[in-house]
């Protein structure tokens with residue numbers, strides 16, 4: 196049985212999506228345009244509620260893709276914890292030492308992207324300013340290009 200709505204899987208990023216099958220194309224969350232005539236719906240229904248349920252189910256079944264949602268959330272909350280504690284440290288040098296030590300503990304090697312994530316929550320200095328200050332104060336060393344660890 197076919198229907199107006201369907202569950203499709205984005206051929207670019209493997210995200211399950213609810214699609215209006217009367218349309219020819221749709222844009223995925225990854226930003227790519229999907230040609231709906233070329234993908235085969237995994238599920239079809241005339242009920243948008245049923246399709247929404249099927250999308251949720253499909254998402255919970257996506258295991259092998261890079262979209263490991265629970266793990267991402269966990270990492271984000273760990274960045275959040277680092278940023279929250281860092282916020283209470285008034286002395287900038289002490290704060291940067293704390294951030295560098297925690298990121299090293301969390302990631303072994305951390306990158307400017309990790310500092311960016313801390314900055315997103317913490318505010319204060321930009322990620323590149325933090326990196327410069329950390330290096331100038333001898334808090335971190337560059338183990339490999341773009342990868343840092345606390346000294």
Ligand SMILES: [Zn+2]
Nearest residue numbers: 205208223225
């Ligand atoms: Zn996509």
